Amino acid sequence: MSLQLSVTPHQLQFKFDARTSRGAMRTHQVYYLQLRDTDNQQITGIGECAPLPGLSIDARPDLEAKLRQLKNEVNEKLITPDEVLQLLKSDDLREWPAIRFALETALLDLQRGGRKILFENDFSQGKAGIPINGLIWIGDKDFMQEQIRKKLSEGYTCLKLKIGSLDFATELDILHQIREVAGPEELTIRVDANGAFAPEEAFRKLERLARYSLHSIEQPIRQGQPEQMQQLCAYTPIPIALDEELIGVQEATRQLDLLDFIKPQYIILKPTLVGGLQASADWIKLAEQRNIGWWMTSALESNIGLNAISQFTANYNIHMPQGLGTGQLYHNNIASPLQINKGWLWYNEVIWGKLPEQA
Structure with missing residues (x-):
């Protein structure tokens, strides 16, 4: 199985000024990472990269460039799921925790059928809150x-x-x-x-x-x-x-x-x-x-x-x-x-x- 990665930006709009002691937020820029099997593109795994400005170490001006680099690396090298797991452990993503979270959860979702059920438990089955x-x-x-x-x-x-x-x-x-x-x-x-x-x-x-x-x-x-x-x-x-x-x-x-x-x-x-x-x-x-x-x-x-x-x-x-x-x-x-x-x-x-x- 080889994988294809796409990245979709989305600007979330707060219903009110979300204030902390660090200041107010009105919007939150996030990116959805979507992983597909090149042999079965009907199934998509989705993860979210959502660093917080002023807090996340990867809320940086070069975040989008890093996402483009990651996308090109996955798509050009026809990376496998095992290679994605190695990438998640690599020094290359050590300083990009929000990207790691997004890529990790996109892979989990893909491997479980793209249903957004990453873990089978009483919560995901609607049996427990x-x-x-x-x-x-x-x-x-x-x-x-x-x-x-x-x-x-x-x-x-x-x-x-x-x-x-x-x-x-x-x-x-x-x-x-x-x-x-x-x-x-x-x-x-x-x-x-x-x-x-x-x-x-x-x-x-x-x-x-x-x-x-x-x-x-x-x-x-x-x-x-x-x-x-x-x-x-x-x-x-x-x-x-x-x-x-x-x-x-x-x-x-x-x-x-x-x-x-x-x-x-x-x-x-x-x-x-x-x-x-x-x-x-x-x-x-x-x-x-x-x-x-x-x-x-x-x-x-x-x-x-x-x-x-x-x-x-x-x-x-x-x-x-x-x-x-x-x-x-x-x-x-x-x-x-x-x-x-x-x-x-x-x-x-x-x-x-x-x-x-x-x-």
């Missing part, structure tokens, strides 16, 4: 309160709030109001600072946040400050989850060193940022060996990437809510069987929508 958190985006106080009311009315029992952009007193007031409505027995609250706290102020802020019985805080300080992060994880009143800290840490020895030195309570895995599903599985193995908790999160992919991540996640015996509730963010997402019901993600019997080039 995945618990997810409701994501509350940064905005003014009224906007955030409106989101919170909506998520609670929809049945979520876990909310994740983006913090670090508003005045800290305002953010504490929002948490106070939530806790007046729902205590920790009824509602789990996570917060994500996206590295917004300065190291010298972080512990004091964690102490004030701890009054609201939070499940965890993601990346309280900017990545790349291991000594300060180690100290925070050792003495924090709130469990700390590493997120951005994992980006670009590709080699197993560096991953071991990071986990053994910082000793976080949790790690958060985004396949687009860490290099794919196998790369995520490697992180999970290291974390579980050290009794470090973990959960999976999308990196604002469309439903193509979200579908792959969700099916992969369902291979594990999960109990905590996952960060997989992002399918409703875009005006022009790809229609999919992924449906949310009362804080659970389900895969229902719905026909997939067409990709942009097929529209």
Whole structure:
């Protein structure tokens, strides 16, 4: 079997300004990689390359040139599936984690018949859902309160709030109001600072946040400050989850060193940022060996990437809510069987929508 690769760009349009402490996003440029068997071009495997500007190491001006190079290499050399697997492990794609994720999942999809069923499990068969958190985006106080009311009315029992952009007193007031409505027995609250706290102020802020019985805080300080992060994880009143800290840490020895030195309570895995599903599985193995908790999160992919991540996640015996509730963010997402019901993600019997080039 020899393979043919095509690349389709698609600009996703947010329904609102998606704000984090790093700024606002209105669009998200993604690329769909489609793999076909040259002897049977009716079957197509699809993967999504969706690096995030300002975060992904491969959100670079030469990304499209790299995709063209990859496309030419696959098509001109008549690469086989085994050679794609070798390519995924090569140094050539080490610095392109979003491309690795897309190529890896496109191959998985192709090998399983091009049905967008990458893993046969209870989730992909519609028999079981995945618990997810409701994501509350940064905005003014009224906007955030409106989101919170909506998520609670929809049945979520876990909310994740983006913090670090508003005045800290305002953010504490929002948490106070939530806790007046729902205590920790009824509602789990996570917060994500996206590295917004300065190291010298972080512990004091964690102490004030701890009054609201939070499940965890993601990346309280900017990545790349291991000594300060180690100290925070050792003495924090709130469990700390590493997120951005994992980006670009590709080699197993560096991953071991990071986990053994910082000793976080949790790690958060985004396949687009860490290099794919196998790369995520490697992180999970290291974390579980050290009794470090973990959960999976999308990196604002469309439903193509979200579908792959969700099916992969369902291979594990999960109990905590996952960060997989992002399918409703875009005006022009790809229609999919992924449906949310009362804080659970389900895969229902719905026909997939067409990709942009097929529209």
